[in-house]
Amino acid sequence: MRFLLDQDVYAVTCRLLRDLGHDVVTAAELNLSRSSDRGLLMRAADEKRLFVTRDKDFGGLVFVERLSKGVLYLRISPETLTATHDELKTVLSAYSEDELTSAFVVVEPGRRRFRTLR
DSSP states (O other): OEEEEOTTSOHHHHHHHHHTTOEEEETTTTTOTTOOHHHHHHHHHHTTOEEEESOTTHHHHHHTSOOOOOEEEEOOOGGGHHHHHHHHHHHHHHSOHHHHTTEEEEEETTEEEEEEOO
16 A cells, blocks of 8 residues: 655654555655645645544544545554554555545554545
């Protein structure tokens, strides 16, 4: 799968996704660290990448303004890193890329919430 990671996503999460064989770029690698949330979502959509973030503000942009699709929102902290990564791996194996590119998925320790975007 193809991912664009927001600047707030932990480096260890980036490594995990790359180690799993995914095509991952970060906002910093694309010189988008100062880009607006809207700009990041548009870039992810333009490049057909799933957007990964720890910022809950993206829910409003996706659901209210209908700016994008294909967002993985990680509810993760240093204390929950392993459990959240385990759930992220489950999500990536349970859903196809097509399913994820039309969804907003909240990933947290031991569970996920999958909401299809229309």
